[in-house]
Amino acid sequence: MSSNWADEVDGDELPQTFTDANGITTHIEFRINEDGKKVKITRRTQKKLIHDVVNKAVAARKKWPKFGKERGKPPGPDPATTNVGDNIKLKLSSTGQIVQEVDDKHESMKQQLQNKKILCRICKGDHFTTKCPYKDSLGVEDAAASSAAAAEEAAPEAEPSSGSKYIAPHMRAGASKVGDRDSMREKRDEQPTLRVTNLSEDVTEGDVSELFNRFGHISRVFLARDRETNACKGFAFVSFTMREDAQRALEAIDGRGYDNLILRVEWAKSSA
DNA sequence: GATGAGCGA
Structure with a gap:
């Protein structure tokens, strides 16, 4: 061999790789072929991972206009209501082990959100x-x-919220120091509330709301618990925002089996 | 079988 690989490859003939905006990766390298001639080898590849295809749908979904209470808000998660966790990709390493890799793009979004309150x-x-x-x-x-x-x-001590003229009820002239709790109780009794009885003693508030939330928005769940043992005393109150939802829930759940017990659901009466 | 906790600084 007349030529040495090291002699042939000088500064600008080192292999190089770059990826353009379309995700096409170009790899250029110089090699000596069998005839001892130097040849330039160019390879272009475009990787399309399953995960990119899926993310296309995800990306499209992110552009949907927001609705409900978030109507008109800018796209993307609102830090006031949403916590962004790690987006971990699982990859197979060359040795066949599963390696976790944190998505950088996602990480930067997460960090931006962390700065917000x-x-x-x-x-x-x-x-x-x-x-x-x-x-x-x-x-x-x-x-x-x-x-x-x-x-x-x-x-x-917090700085006053900008431009707000609101004065809290207890700060207003003539506001009474007492009776606040009573008014809360009145509020509670105004809501359409169901009393659920015959619950087993290991039922939790979560179980109860899970059982009822398919009928509509639940404003409150109270599960009677034993003060010492914390075990469910067998009954609970579930308040809905809409009376119709409560009505449907009553009809659907009353007499239904749960934890091998038959539940009873009726309208709650005010305790006072 | 049962209709919610607390009642205090």
């Missing part, structure tokens, strides 16, 4: 709405009004 829609506290301590005690209709009150309570 979680904001409760009920009380504006820094927890998710579903975790709000006021969630069960406040009706959905007056959540907006109560939010400011709750925010005042939770963080009196």
Whole structure:
């Protein structure tokens, strides 16, 4: 051989690889063929992974306009309501082992969201709405009004929310210090509420709402528990926002078997 | 068989 590989390959003849905007990867390298001549080898590849095909559908879905309470909001997850976790791809390594790989694109979105604050829609506290301590005690209709009150309570030192003229009920002139709890109870009793009896003692609030939420929005679930043992005392109250939903739930669940017991569902009477 | 907890600073 007259030529040495190392002699032939100088600076600009090193193999190179680049990927264009269309995802086409071009690989160029120089080799010495059997005749001792240097040849340029160009390979173009376009990888189409199953995961890209699937993500196309996902990407399209992300552009759907938002509806309901989120109508008109920009696309993508809202940090006030959504937690973004890791997007881990599983890959097979050369040795056949499964390797976890965190998706970088996804990671950057996650980091952007981390810089934003979680904001409760009920009380504006820094927890998710579903975790709000006021969630069960406040009706959905007056959540907006109560939010400011709750925010005042939770963080009196916090900077005043910009432009808000709202004055919390207990801060208003002539507001009484007592009776708040009673008004809460009245609120509770106004809601269409079902009493569910004959529940087994290991039933949880989650079980109850799972059983009833297919009939409509549930504003409150109260499960009577033993104060010491924490076990279910066998009955619960389920409040709906819509009376019709409660009615349908009553008819559907009353007499239904659950945990080998037959449930009884009726309209709750006010305890006072 | 049963109609919700707490009643305090």
